[in-house]
Amino acid sequence: MSHTSLASNSANGTAANAASVQERRRPFGTEDWWAVAVGLFAIAVAYALFASGGSIKALAVAPARWSDFGALAHDLAAHAGSYLALFAAFAIVFSVAIAALGLPVLQFVSGFAVVFVVSALIFSLGAWTQASHYNLEPPLIALALGLVVSNVFKVPARFAAALRVEFYIKVGIVLLGAALPLTLIVWAGPVAIAQASIVSLTTFFVIYGVARALKIDQRFAAVLGVGGAVCGVSAAIAIAGAVRARREQTSVAITLVVVWAIVMVFALPALSRSLGLPTGIAGAWIGTSEFADAAGIAAAQAYGDFARHATGAVAGAPDASLQAFVLMKVVGRDIWIGIWAFALAIVATVRWDRETGAEVQTRTSAKEIWTRFPKFVIGFVIASAFVTWVASQYTLAEYRSVVTPVFVAPIVALRTWVFTFCFLSIGLTTRFAALSSTGLKPLAAFTAGVAVNVVIGYVLSVHVFAPYWLALGR
Structure with a gap:
């Protein structure tokens, strides 16, 4: 979560952190609120057209399934105008x-043009009829391609403005709300919160306990603990500010999150496939055990795509994987960032600062929770509530035959584009050479939490709360 996403390498992560601080001081809002505005604007436009008898289907274009390059070329040529219109729409709104965040617009647009074209090629490869056989799902292709390019070549600095990982993932999550009715959140939300609470508390205390046993500073131990227990990068940044950890400690925590998030984005879908887990259960396990929203969404979407293309290979609706992930991660785990920031700010102020003789400056009011709370979650809930209201005006048959294909499906297509921009940006901003300076003690502490997190996530998803996750999408 920006609270959500996977970061880039340590050096870029530190620079991004500084930029994030500057953005929060801008007079025209924050990245969170602009993500909410962009996502809700897209939904509003889609509904306005739908209500007037139109649709944004022509704009929300994607390659059709193909088996030979001739068919692909014909399809791309036939929809060239739609692709250009889609690029223009994204470029203008973004x-x-x-501009409001005070970033270079021209650099963004020029870099985004490259991101868009590469994403279109990734979509095309994912639409190949044999793609599922080789596990060539667009999220994993985007991430893997980005990692190869960034680690074999040097990505030009002028593209940095367009590689807005957290902005893309926040917009995507707001759009995701349009495909996740509020009734589903109300029904499964308590389960997600209960499961997330168990995992968050257990993982934090395991990492913190091992770190302290290894003589790691208590502030650093807290940053590592929450980074593993909640949502990785943003959690580490938020907690570092709350307990006044050193900048280099935050960078190490971010690096460890990057390492394990990349491992899990490939490992969890593969393990789920080998175990034959239904889509809802696999999504819940991914949501419980991943360390970043962007990586988790890539894994959950890849598993759902596998279920969609490899008919009968796994049980459950293809969309249930992503739905379960969002309920588990965004509705469940991510809300803990504010709780941990508030609680640890108090501990750091009343105990740690006094133990070290530091001047007490950390604010410990209820306002801290709001400051740390991921605002794009509000956009997600608004989108979900709005689509729930729209659905209430139709019968179930009408919703599936009219509302879904004309109103909801095009929003889902836009969401998939935005997620692909995010996954590609993750890969292009991650360099493995920068991930080798973490040190063994922090690595050992964080890895202990990873082991506990994965095991508990499996037990809770596959056994304890399985009936709830199995029912998703039915």
Whole structure:
């Protein structure tokens, strides 16, 4: 979560952190709020057209399934105008937010053009009829391609403005709300919160306990603990500010999150496939055990795509994987960032600062929770509530035959584009050479939490709360 996403390498992560601080001081809002605005604007436009008898289907274009290059070329040529219109729409809307955040708009647009074209090629490869046989799902292709390019070549600095990992993932999550009715959140939300609470508390205390046993500073131990227990990068940044940890400690925590998030984005879907887990259960396990929203969404979407293309290979609706992930991660785990920031700010102020003789400056009011709370979650809930209201005006048959294909499906297509921008940006901003300076003690402490997190996530998802996750999408 920006609270959500996977970061880039340590050096870029530190620079991004500084940029994030500057953005929060801008007079025209924050990245969180602009993500909410962009996502809700897209949904509003889609509904306005739907209500007037139209649709954004022509704009929300994607390659059709193909088996030979001739068919692919014909399809791309036939929809060239739609692709250009889609690029223009994304570039204009995103540029408004980029300008408001005080970032270079021209650099963003030029870099985004490359991101868009590469994403279109990734979509095309994912639409190949044999793609599922080789596990060539667009999220994993985007991440893997980005990692190869960034670690074999040097990505030009001028593209940095367009590699907005957290902004893309926040917009995508707001759009995701349009495909996740509020009734589903109300029904499964308590289960997700209960499961997330168990995992968050257990993982934090395991990492913190091992770190303290290894003589790691208590502030650093807290940053590592929450980074593993909640949502990785943003959690580490938020907790570092709350307990006043050193900048290099935050960078190490971010690096460890990056390492394990990349491992899990490939490992969890593969393990789920080998175990034959239904889509809802696999999504819940991924949501419980991943360390970043962007990586988790890539894994959950890849598993759902596998279920969609490899008919009968696993049980459950293809969309249930992503739905379960969002309920588990965004609705469940991510809300803990504010709780941990508030609680640890108090501990750092009343105990740790006094133990070290430091001047007490950390604020410990209820406002801290709101400051740390991921605002894009509000956009997600608004989108979900709005679509629930729309659905209430139709019968179930009408919703599936009219509302879904004309209103909801195009929003889902836009969401998939935005997620692909995010996954590609993750890969292009991650360099393995920068991930080798973490040190053995922090690595040991964080890895202990990873082991506990994965095992508990499996037990809770596959056994304890399995009936709830199995029922998703039915």
